Amino acid sequence: MENYLSQLNDPQQQAVQCTEGPVMIIAGAGSGKTRVLTYRIAHLMKQGVDSFNILALTFTNKAAREMKQRIGMLAGEDARNLWMGTFHSVFARILRVEAARIGYPNNFTIYDTDDSKSLIKTILKENNLDDKTYKPSSVLARISSAKNNLLSWRDYRDNTDLMNDDMLSGRPRLAELFEMYSKRCMKSGAMDFDDLLYNTYVLLKNFPDELHKYQHKFKYVLVDEFQDTNYVQYVIVRKISAQHENICVVGDDAQSIYAFRGANIRNILSFEKDYPDLKTFRLEQNYRSTKSIVGAANSVIRHNKNQLRKEVWTANDQGEKIRVLRALSDNEEGSIIAHAIFQEKMNHQLRHSDFAVLYRTNAQSRSLEEALRRLNIPYRIYGGMSFYARKEIKDLLAYCRLAVNPHDEEAIKRVINYPARGIGQATVDKLIVAAAGSQKSIWNIMENIREEHTGIAGATCDKISDFVAMIKSFGIMLPVHDAYNLASHIASHSGILREFYQDKTPEGVSHYENIQELLNGIREFSEAGTTALPAPSSELNESGIRTLDQFMQDIALLTDSENNEDGNTDRVSLMTAHMAKGLEFKQVFIAGMEENLFPSQMSMHSREDLEEERRLFYVAMTRAEQKLTVTYSVSRYRWGNLIGCEPSRFIEEIHPDYIEMTLPSSQMQTAESSWGDFDLADNSHPRLFAKRKNAFSKNNLKPLKKIHSSSAPDSIAENFTPDDPNQILAGMEVEHQKFGTGKVVNIEGNFPDHKATVFFPGLGNKQLLLRYARLKIVR
DNA sequence: GGAGGCCTCGGAAGG
DNA sequence: CGAGGCCTCC
Numbered sequence: 001m002e003n004y005l006s007q008l009n010d011p012q013q014q015a016v017q018c019t020e021g022p023v024m025i026i027a028g029a030g031s032g033k034t035r036v037l038t039y040r041i042a043h044l045m046k047q048g049v050d051s052f053n054i055l056a057l058t059f060t061n062k063a064a065r066e067m068k069q070r071i072g073m074l075a076g077e078d079a080r081n082l083w084m085g086t087f088h089s090v091f092a093r094i095l096r097v098e099a100a101r102i103g104y105p106n107n108f109t110i111y112d113t114d115d116s117k118s119l120i121k122t123i124l125k126e127n128n129l130d131d132k133t134y135k136p137s138s139v140l141a142r143i144s145s146a147k148n149n150l151l152s153w154r155d156y157r158d159n160t161d162l163m164n165d166d167m168l169s170g171r172p173r174l175a176e177l178f179e180m181y182s183k184r185c186m187k188s189g190a191m192d193f194d195d196l197l198y199n200t201y202v203l204l205k206n207f208p209d210e211l212h213k214y215q216h217k218f219k220y221v222l223v224d225e226f227q228d229t230n231y232v233q234y235v236i237v238r239k240i241s242a243q244h245e246n247i248c249v250v251g252d253d254a255q256s257i258y259a260f261r262g263a264n265i266r267n268i269l270s271f272e273k274d275y276p277d278l279k280t281f282r283l284e285q286n287y288r289s290t291k292s293i294v295g296a297a298n299s300v301i302r303h304n305k306n307q308l309r310k311e312v313w314t315a316n317d318q319g320e321k322i323r324v325l326r327a328l329s330d331n332e333e334g335s336i337i338a339h340a341i342f343q344e345k346m347n348h349q350l351r352h353s354d355f356a357v358l359y360r361t362n363a364q365s366r367s368l369e370e371a372l373r374r375l376n377i378p379y380r381i382y383g384g385m386s387f388y389a390r391k392e393i394k395d396l397l398a399y400c401r402l403a404v405n406p407h408d409e410e411a412i413k414r415v416i417n418y419p420a421r422g423i424g425q426a427t428v429d430k431l432i433v434a435a436a437g438s439q440k441s442i443w444n445i446m447e448n449i450r451e452e453h454t455g456i457a458g459a460t461c462d463k464i465s466d467f468v469a470m471i472k473s474f475g476i477m478l479p480v481h482d483a484y485n486l487a488s489h490i491a492s493h494s495g496i497l498r499e500f501y502q503d504k505t506p507e508g509v510s511h512y513e514n515i516q517e518l519l520n521g522i523r524e525f526s527e528a529g530t531t532a533l534p535a536p537s538s539e540l541n542e543s544g545i546r547t548l549d550q551f552m553q554d555i556a557l558l559t560d561s562e563n564n565e566d567g568n569t570d571r572v573s574l575m576t577a578h579m580a581k582g583l584e585f586k587q588v589f590i591a592g593m594e595e596n597l598f599p600s601q602m603s604m605h606s607r608e609d610l611e612e613e614r615r616l617f618y619v620a621m622t623r624a625e626q627k628l629t630v631t632y633s634v635s636r637y638r639w640g641n642l643i644g645c646e647p648s649r650f651i652e653e654i655h656p657d658y659i660e661m662t663l664p665s666s667q668m669q670t671a672e673s674s675w676g677d678f679d680l681a682d683n684s685h686p687r688l689f690a691k692r693k694n695a696f697s698k699n700n701l702k703p704l705k706k707i708h709s710s711s712a713p714d715s716i717a718e719n720f721t722p723d724d725p726n727q728i729l730a731g732m733e734v735e736h737q738k739f740g741t742g743k744v745v746n747i748e749g750n751f752p753d754h755k756a757t758v759f760f761p762g763l764g765n766k767q768l769l770l771r772y773a774r775l776k777i778v779r
Numbered sequence: 780g781g782a783g784g785c786c787t788c789g790g791a792a793g794g
Numbered sequence: 795c796g797a798g799g800c801c802t803c804c
Contacts, residue, residue, distance in 0.1 A: 601790090
């Protein structure tokens with residue numbers, strides 16, 4: 001006990017030992033926030049607090065998993081019984097038990113964002129509303145923010161401000177949509193992500209006995225990443241801890257990067273107001289980074305007006321200055337980074353996993369990947385499509401969802417005709433219409449398809465009855481077969497397995513493998529009772545097995561991809577700055593530091609937005625332990641167009657003392673090798689090809705032959721080195737691998753950066769950076 | 780009902 | 795650019 005407290009510094013120890021009453025810990029980047037939280041929980045347990053009475057809420061599954069594991073190492077087996085997880089998973093567990101109180105079935109389905117959007121689309125179609133005015137994502141965002149601010153559809157309808165808002169923005173029927181959406185979810189026995197929070201709030205508000213029960217149970221409540229919580233989360237936490245008031249929140253306002261999703265620093269301020277006897281601890285010593293990195297990050301975040309007073313410092317070495325590198329193209333940027341990683345790894349004897357490349361948008365990963373691949377540097381891209389977001393996985397899971405809850409409308413729509421069984425869109429529409437006019441769900445209609453007046457032809461009714469019989473047979477098997485047996489049964493009897501097995505294309509094979517991987521995961525669950533969710537293992541049921549509905553409870557909330565691919569973990573990490581939160585690397589590269597990209601032009605509507613972008617940059621910088629490199633490029637392909645770029649204002653905000661500007665490409669001779677990066681013979685792109693074909697035939701030129709990019713003959717790309725820009729004259733014909741033959745319209749700039757505007761028939765004017773576009777002059 | 784052409788539009792992201 | 799949606803044609 002004494003032993004492990006001695007591993008903490010003074011403020012950390014105080015924060016750990018002050019266990020009673022409301023506590024707020026403001027923890028700067030790299031100050032050992034997770035460490036304090038885990039030690040605090042372990043400390044509580046060593047003091048004799050029963051782990052059943054501790055509730056710890058995190059923002060991501062990953063954070064919960066890791067913390068639970070670390071507490072396990074400090075405090076032993078007992079950690080398994082902690083209530084630790086994300087807000088959503090913990091409240092879903094509570095609602096599984098209590099759903100009946102608020103009018104939901106206990107086997108309710110959890111709708112993911114796709115399900116929600118699809119339901120909104122269906123509702124829009126039924127009401128003949130235009131999905132441009134009522135964009136499903138905006139409608140969902142509006143409904144979501146209402147629920148996150150504790151408003152039901154009734155409250156929304158009665159709120160004149162909101163209604164006026166919608167009237168002014170030309171969406172007067174939003175309140176109706178909210179109502180229909182809520183009722184449809186209810187009818188389907190489904191909750192969306194926001195409902196898990198909102199319904200928990202309703203439960204605790206309307207049922208004092210429930211509130212009392214959970215207040216009594218959770219004697220100690222801890223919240224991680226408090227700056228990322230939204231209003232409903234804050235209110236629930238406050239309610240649950242009202243009995244004992246042993247509530248501890250940990251956060252850093254400088255790392256709040258989810259304000260656009262409703263998180264607010266206001267929660268931190270309200271917290272101080274709501275708990276007058278609050279004890280606040282500040283952890284300001286950074287253990288992660290060098291003085292240069294801490295200083296540079298401080299100098300940037302200082303530009304934000306909206307922040308709590310805090311001075312992060314470090315006793316670590318000075319370290320190297322922040323390196324700023326300028327590239328001429330996005331591909332050269334990738335190449336510079338790849339070479340730098342190679343060099344640094346050699347010079348400092350590091351592992352690949354000591355490096356991370358961070359960027360603002362996922363689209364930037366492509367050029368980085370290509371550059372790393374060229375140097376044979378292993379890498380891993382985080383983000384992208386998660387395992388559970390894949391179509392084939394969702395298809396099989398939809399059948400499993402139906403076995404558990406056949407009223408689930410989104411699951412029905414997904415698989416009623418997959419694999420094809422002759423029930424088309426028209427039939428589904430009729431079912432929806434029939435259900436809409438009654439209290440019945442689509443499933444109820446389908447069960448009695450012959451008695452309902454749906455206008456569906458007799459033959460189709462038979463097919464529907466077959467489908468119903470199949471789903472019912474799955475439902476009957478549910479309690480008596482273990483999850484794996486039933487899931488395999490479903491996979492083969494639904495026809496899904498056959499569908500993918502017959503598909504021998506590479507995609508088909510990968511779909512089949514993914515299905516197998518899902519089944520393996522279910523087998524693991526059946527045998528051991530564990531999933532990747534940090535929930536306690538599922539117990540065996542009365543029949544001595546673990547069933548599919550137990551599995552399905554966990555799986556809906558698993559959104560992070562846990563695919564470990566092959567065993568090689570020594571890889572460079574590529575991810576967005578958002579994903580990097582909470583991680584650390586010896587060396588970090590931040591790529592694409594250009595104005596309009598980072599900060600992103602799309603999210604720059606106000607000063608608050610700029611400040612959030614700056615906090616994001618701060619998060620990215622503070623991931624680095626030893627060395628930080630920031631890169632930008634003067635040109636970049638964006639949606640097929642070459643655009644000019646300027647360095648980000650954030651680079652200038654780094655105090656000059658911490659910066660080392662390196663001259664452009666003088667550092668290496670790779671500029672030559674990045675020639676030709678732009679010029680794929682992109683006739684392979686169907687749309688581009690069609691456009692060009694059209695333009696060529698209009699101009700009576702010979703028809704184009706389709707060339708696949710990988711087999712494009714190099715000879716087309718005659719090297720053209722414009723030592724003298726005057727070699728190129730307006731009116732001269734130019735052949736470019738990507739765009740075909742065009743005429744130079746005008747030239748600007750000086751070697752090596754001069755640009756030409758070239759007219760390509762059918763494609764209009766293209767700006768080319770001649771230095772990096774391989775051209776062939778056809779006089 | 781599936782394949783393919785054409786058009787629009789997105790951009791960062793937790794559960 | 796490229797994913798996803800809609801329309802058309804077999």
